[in-house]
Amino acid sequence: MTERVRLVAAAWLLCAATIPVLLTGCATARDSRAVAQSSSGALESWREGSARAAIESFVARTTDPASPGFVPESERIAVFDNDGTLWAEQPMYVQLAFIIDRVKAMRAGHPEWETTEPFASLLKGDAKAVAAQGEHALGALVAATHGGMTDDEFRATVRAWLATARHPTTGLRYDAMVYRPMLEMLSYLRANGYRTFIVSGGGVDFMRAFASEVYGIPADQIVGSTAKYRHELRDGAPTIVKTGEIDFVDDGKGKPVGIASRIGMRPRIAFGNSDGDFEMLAWTTAGQGARLGVLIRHTDATREWAYDRASHIGKLVRGLDEAPARGWVVVDMARDWAEIYPTAQ
């Protein structure tokens, strides 16, 4: 567990080099939001090609009762990483942008943060100093910004933030930067009897604030990193409070562990985009019967970002190296996706 916390903390804090971008704000804010997922089940934004064909072939094979690869509906489980797979993760995980903004918003009530690390460095915009403090710094930031609230209170805070926060370079709402082809994929799989789950390194309550509305995925079908909860009476009323203390990190080897614990079935299809998803895809596709692993490769520097092997965020090395031998589908965003984000409504 400690190793995983360290890896996640390192990824988060390395990207803290981008904090100054966020601190300067963005002058081109727009108010468009993600459209609701396509209800037709059609992959309209997917260009013809080997990636789309492989996915459609798999779905046809697993849903045809006459096919040797047929999978009964009760076993049709599809899992999706979130950051970089369902929505954009550059220049930093959205949840980290939330944390930074929360520290700034809570600053007035915490004069001690002006002289207490890692808050003091964060408030001065000194990302390197924050990053140098390692995983302990991330833990302190999560505890300060996520702890002490009920899940409902926390989610309301996230929703209020999503309504006003804007991405530093696109000026879009963060929840408008979900991938339209993936919204179509969720609908397509559901139309074919698959149940769709998120399995993300992000915090589960952070995702539960928007995933139902944006992705059509209910709260109980979201597996993520969790903080501990505490049962307490507030004015005599039973209340479940987030402690902010990290309980489970759903990344790397933690993803198949989280799936086994929370979903209780090995998936038939797994979508990811980074080496943090490697073990999830490997475990999924090592199962008996028809299984499919899909990697979303970020290749579009014009419409999104182009990154894989050399990136701190969404680093993808082993997945690319082993995808051919493992039979995993690699989606090339620039080539395979006709559109990236949903059309604003």
Added chain:
Amino acid sequence: MTERVRLVAAAWLLCAATIPVLLTGCATARDSRAVAQSSSGALESWREGSARAAIESFVARTTDPASPGFVPESERIAVFDNDGTLWAEQPMYVQLAFIIDRVKAMRAGHPEWETTEPFASLLKGDAKAVAAQGEHALGALVAATHGGMTDDEFRATVRAWLATARHPTTGLRYDAMVYRPMLEMLSYLRANGYRTFIVSGGGVDFMRAFASEVYGIPADQIVGSTAKYRHELRDGAPTIVKTGEIDFVDDGKGKPVGIASRIGMRPRIAFGNSDGDFEMLAWTTAGQGARLGVLIRHTDATREWAYDRASHIGKLVRGLDEAPARGWVVVDMARDWAEIYPTAQ
């Protein structure tokens, strides 16, 4: 956590006084199984009365868009305790009977158990000596019988056991001792747009071995006590292995914590039967809008068992005392249920 483990261990071990009954076996084994849950959504085994009327009134109110108590379908979450609420829990939790039989079955491969506690006392049928060893003994028994297997291997073991094990006094399969009125209730709620979840102190993988077939509840809609899982490579294949080390105890205050963590929404309806369900019902019914708490009271010494305040297993004191003031429905099994178990097929 330690306190909860202690409470559960105490309940388990106190009932170990019944182990000798199990060790002597049963000469009247029958092979009937639970029928699949009613698909009509009708409460045929529920007699007319205040309990049934209160539940039907609640469901009508929450599903009528014109009612002020209307609940959108995405929020219709119903949770059910398992032991004593969905199936019989006397004279001991079924999972404990499984553990005892597993220790006996594994005896030949573990000669050291003949002289190692708590195994030696268990194998000698000395339940009191096992109970006297407290929670540590339960942990050792769980680790020995649940650990080291994948979830699939463990569930196959449970299913094989369920196929041959018989209840010591009824001679029925354990999974034939589910309550027919509760199978009807599950179907009735699902027919009204409710999603049904189990929230039990029992082990989640133990329940996942039969809950889908017997209750129609998929693996991911089962919240229970969990052991830690470990990711490892076996002959190069990624594998998730149960460690047997207890991670989370889903009982008492743990139930609302488990619901908040795994389901992520406060339920609209909660069914329980013991004070281990008190906090789950209290948290459920403290929520805003229409909520319902239901306690199944074991009052039928002829057809099942009659127990509540004085019982070690399924002890129900605070729930009975506070049900009237809290508006909880108390189901009287002898009065309200026309039948207890499903008709054998």
